[in-house]
Amino acid sequence: MRSSEAIRLAILAGALSAAAAASAQGTTAEGIAKYREMLQDGNPADLFDMKGEELWKQKRGPKAATLERCDLGKGPGVLAGAFTELPRFFADTGKVMDLETRLIHCMVTIQGFNESDLYKAAPSIGRGEGANLVAMTTYLATQSRGMRFNLPQNRPEEKNMYEVGKRLFFQRAGPHDFSCSSCHGVEGGRIRLQDLPLLTKNPGDGVGFAAWPAYRVSNGQMWTMQKRLNDCYRQQRFPEPKFGSDVTIALGVYMGVNAKGAVSAVPTIKR
Amino acid sequence: MADPMRIRAALAGDETTVRVLMAHIMEPGTRRDAAGALIPAHFIQDVDASHNGKSVLKAMWTGAVSQNPFLSFKFKGAAKGDKVVVKWVDNKRDTRTDEATIA
Amino acid sequence: MKKYMRLARLPASIFALSACSTGLGGGADYDKMFQDAVTASFQPKGIATMDYLKPDSANNICAAADVAGKPLDDKMVQAIEAAEMKTIKMPSDGKFLGDWKEGERIAQSGRGLTWTDKITDVSGGNCYNCHQMDKKEISYGNLGPSLYNYGKLRGVTDPSGAASKPIVEYTWGKLWNARAYNACSQMPRVGHKGILTEQQIQHVMALLLDPNSPVNK
Numbered sequence: 374m375r376s377s378e379a380i381r382l383a384i385l386a387g388a389l390s391a392a393a394a395a396s397a398q399g400t401t402a403e404g405i406a407k408y409r410e411m412l413q414d415g416n417p418a419d420l421f422d423m424k425g426e427e428l429w430k431q432k433r434g435p436k437a438a439t440l441e442r443c444d445l446g447k448g449p450g451v452l453a454g455a456f457t458e459l460p461r462f463f464a465d466t467g468k469v470m471d472l473e474t475r476l477i478h479c480m481v482t483i484q485g486f487n488e489s490d491l492y493k494a495a496p497s498i499g500r501g502e503g504a505n506l507v508a509m510t511t512y513l514a515t516q517s518r519g520m521r522f523n524l525p526q527n528r529p530e531e532k533n534m535y536e537v538g539k540r541l542f543f544q545r546a547g548p549h550d551f552s553c554s555s556c557h558g559v560e561g562g563r564i565r566l567q568d569l570p571l572l573t574k575n576p577g578d579g580v581g582f583a584a585w586p587a588y589r590v591s592n593g594q595m596w597t598m599q600k601r602l603n604d605c606y607r608q609q610r611f612p613e614p615k616f617g618s619d620v621t622i623a624l625g626v627y628m629g630v631n632a633k634g635a636v637s638a639v640p641t642i643k644r
Numbered sequence: 645m646a647d648p649m650r651i652r653a654a655l656a657g658d659e660t661t662v663r664v665l666m667a668h669i670m671e672p673g674t675r676r677d678a679a680g681a682l683i684p685a686h687f688i689q690d691v692d693a694s695h696n697g698k699s700v701l702k703a704m705w706t707g708a709v710s711q712n713p714f715l716s717f718k719f720k721g722a723a724k725g726d727k728v729v730v731k732w733v734d735n736k737r738d739t740r741t742d743e744a745t746i747a
Numbered sequence: 748m749k750k751y752m753r754l755a756r757l758p759a760s761i762f763a764l765s766a767c768s769t770g771l772g773g774g775a776d777y778d779k780m781f782q783d784a785v786t787a788s789f790q791p792k793g794i795a796t797m798d799y800l801k802p803d804s805a806n807n808i809c810a811a812a813d814v815a816g817k818p819l820d821d822k823m824v825q826a827i828e829a830a831e832m833k834t835i836k837m838p839s840d841g842k843f844l845g846d847w848k849e850g851e852r853i854a855q856s857g858r859g860l861t862w863t864d865k866i867t868d869v870s871g872g873n874c875y876n877c878h879q880m881d882k883k884e885i886s887y888g889n890l891g892p893s894l895y896n897y898g899k900l901r902g903v904t905d906p907s908g909a910a911s912k913p914i915v916e917y918t919w920g921k922l923w924n925a926r927a928y929n930a931c932s933q934m935p936r937v938g939h940k941g942i943l944t945e946q947q948i949q950h951v952m953a954l955l956l957d958p959n960s961p962v963n964k
Contacts, residue, residue, distance in 0.1 A: 415714030419650050420667045533780055540781035543813035545806040547799045548860050548942055549873075549935040550926075554813060556890065564876045564888045593669075593711040610860045612795045618788035 405566065405644070418511060418588040418640035421595045425512025428505055434484025443479035445472065445513065456517035457637055460625045462528040469534045471625045473510055473599050474617040495616045498600055510597045511586045514639045521636055522583060524629040531626065534619075538627025541620055542572070547610035553624070555609075557581075567644070572628050579638030582628040587641040595640075598625060651744035653728045660722045660746055662693065664715045664730050672707025688713065690733045695722050722746055793862035805831065809931035824930045832927040834939045835920045843915050843952055844906050850954030851961070853947050854880055860942065870942050872951055873935070880954065881961040891934060898956040899963040906956045918955060922948050 429440050445455035446463065460471040466478060477495070480486040490502070497503035526532055545552040553572065556562060562569040570576035577583075586597045596604075602621050606614050614620045647667035654661055666688065673685025691703040700719040722728070724746055731741040791797050805827045812819050819827075856871020858864060875884060877891035897918075903911045920927055923938030937943040943951070954960050 415663060415665050415716065417665060417667075417712035417714070419665055420647065420712060423648065423650060533777070536777040537781045537784050540777065540810075540814055541784070543810045544781075544785070545810050546803070547795075548940045550803070550806055550933075550940070551935070552810065552813075555933045558813070559890065562888075562890050564890065565886045590710075607795075607861050607863065610795065610799060612789045612797055612799050613792035613862060614788050615790055619784040620788035623784060 412590060412642050416588055416640065416642045417593070418515075418586070418595060418642065421508045421511040421586075421588070422515045422640060423512075425508035425510070425515075428509050429512060434480065434486045436483065436485035438484050440476075440479055440483060440509075443476070443483060445475055445479075452513060452516035454517055454520055456514040456639070457520045457522045458524055460534070460622050460629065461525050462530045467530075469528075469530050469622055469626065471598065471617070471622050472513060473506065473597060474622070476506060476509055476513065477617070492616055495599070496603070498594060498596070507586070507595050507597055507600075511595055511640055514586050514637070517637055518639060519636060521634050522629055522632045524626065524633065526630060534623045534626040535630050537619070538623035538625070541624055542627055549610045551609040551611075553605070553609075573631060575632050575635050578636035579641060581635075582625075582632045583635045583637045584639065584641045584643075586639055587643045589643045591644055596643075646738055646740045649730060649732075649740060649742040651728065651730055651742055653744045653746040655722065655724050655746050658720050659718050660695075660720070660728070661716065661718050662728055662730075662744075664693075666713050666715070666732060666740075668712065668732070668734065670707065670709055670711045670713060674707065685735055688732045688734045691715065691730070692732075693717070693728060693730045695719065695726060695728050700728075794860065794864060794866050795862035805926060805930065812931070819930060827930040828927055831924050831930075831936075831939075832920075834936075835923045835927060836938065836945075837916075837919065838945055838949060842949055843919055844957060845946060845949030845953045847950070847953040847957045847960035847962075849947075850950035850952070851881060853943065853951055854954060855884075870947075872937060872943055872947070874951070877934075882964075883961065894955060895962060897962055898958065898960070903956050903963075904958055906958075911956075915952070915956060918952060919948070922951060 432439055442449045444450075444463075444465075445452065446458055446461050447453075447455050456472055459475070460469050462469050463475065463478075470478065473495070477486075477488065477491045480491060481488045486502075491506070494502040495506055498507050524531075526535060542553045543558075545555075552558070556564060556569050557572040559569075560571050562571070570581035572581050582598075585601050586595060587601075588595050599616055599621055602624060603614060603616075606612075649667065650665040652663045668688050669686055670688065671683055671686040673682065673687075675683050677683055685707055687707045687709065688705050691701070691705065692699055693701040701717050703715070705713075726746045727743050728746060729741060729743045731739065733739045785800065789797065789800060808819065808823065808827065853872045854874035856869075857873045857876060859868050859870025864870075874880060874894075875887045877888045879887040879889075879893040879895050880897075882895055898906070898914075901914050903914055905911060906915055917928075921934075922943075924936045925932040925934035926936060935942055938945070938948055954962055957963070
């Protein structure tokens with residue numbers, strides 16, 4: 374072809390590819406959002422919810438009892454609204470507990486399971502009692518779907534946990550000097566193409582603290598808040614937080630209190 | 645027996661929409677573990693959905709279908725209160741049958 | 748008070764800052780509760796040892812400022828930056844730039860130093876997690892500024908020439924220890940903390956400054 378024609382075509386091609394690249398960011402983000410929307414119908418989390426309900430109502434453990442009288446903070450057997458008020462202080466243990474540690478407590482006291490065995494099994498989310506804990510946590514959290522977070526801050530223990538959680542959130546350590554706030558302390562932040570909710574305040578309905586437990590499509594796993602925190606610390610290059618430890622409870626209180634009023638969308642679906 | 649499916653069926657006009665969520669690992673047989681060895685194939689091969697004893701959907705799947713498959717389909721000729729039965733068989737001859745009432 | 752011994756070279760004003768974070772009402776010492784929680788809750792796993800939590804003066808000061816919601820005063824900022832500046836080591840072979848193709852690989856990789864990594868694993872720079880670099884890569888984060896056209900925008904046409912020396916040395920220093928230029932920067936100190944080797948940093952330098960790098964096209 375003639376050189377002037379070639380130049381015109383080259384300029385056009387250049388303009389098109391520049392426009393494509395510029396809109397690719399928006400198109401990619403839109404595409405991912407659409408993909409997630411399509412996955413909402415038929416969220417495999419429902420399978421974990423079903424299994425959890427079955428386990429909750431089944432006579433299990435050395436005492437062959439069901440968990441239906443377990444008190445998650447609103448009275449024995451009251452499930453609606455329990456998840457959205459956790460973590461909270463429990464008089465019978467004298468501690469602030471989250472859903473997962475309170476569930477273990479009920480399995481120990483009502484069903485006769487061994488406490489340290491359950492804490493040992495808990496991190497293995499794909500098998501044995503670890504998988505059962507995940508299923509029941511999903512079921513229990515789902516019972517508060519659509520309700521607003523309203524963690525109590527009446528007891529000194531609850532207020533202390535909030536302050537400890539705040540200091541943990543901003544603690545910088547490890548070879549990368551990361552803190553939770555490195556990623557979750559800015560508005561509109563994004564790692565690669567993954568949006569990051571700002572966790573120092575209410576980031577909105579169904580995100581952040583209001584989104585876990587969630588089903589992760591990329592690895593077909595159901596992740597609870599304990600697992601989410603565990604993997605956050607792994608990627609931050611910290612040592613491992615023990616399951617149900619004070620660090621994990623305190624961060625739950627900090628995020629949950631900050632998210633006051635946010636609607637729980639649990640169980641959600643993630644990439 | 646394998647874990648139960650979650651089936652919902654709803655009638656709108658003359659069309660019934662059925663949504664099925666199946667619990668299955670759906671291992672294609674082409675993935676490798678951390679040591680480099682192939683993970684054996686384990687996936688649903690045959691799906692059969694029936695209404696009043698008559699088959700309304702047959703599917704032949706491969707390892708290309710993802711874990712915990714979600715299947716949605718429509719068919720005509722059913723009434724509220726009728727039962728829809730879904731059955732799957734996998735490559736290891738394991739099977740699961742569940743049913744739902746059309747709402 | 749063990750952790751404050753490492754702050755001996757820093758001005759006395761830091762003691763005032765860290766002492767003011769005791770609790771509200773009831774005299775609760777939240778800082779102590781926080782330290783106790785950290786000690787009781789973390790355990791070593793794989794290569795992530797408790798050494799990962801060893802006290803770091805600049806980190807503690809920056810974190811305390813975040814908790815208090817107040818930025819650091821200028822004197823403190825300068826003190827931290829001066830201390831961090833002293834840690835910068837220039838390349839032992841005098842070469843500032845390596846191969847930009849290798850640099851792109853390092854920028855793409857987020858591996859290394861977690862408890863699922865092995866000590867023999869090669870760490871990546873994690874760069875695209877936070878920065879835009881090569882325009883062709885659309886999967887980039889926004890926690891750090893875009894580095895697209897980094898060298899070009901700074902007029903670097905010959906990285907080994909005298910005119911480019913200040914920019915080249917600044918960029919090396921920034922990669923080695925970003926806190927030397929921004930006291931509480933969120934950017935990992937890839938050289939000082941041993942995340943990347945000298946050779947890897949040379950490759951990343953090339954990605955940023957080599958006129959042939961896609962970053963500068």
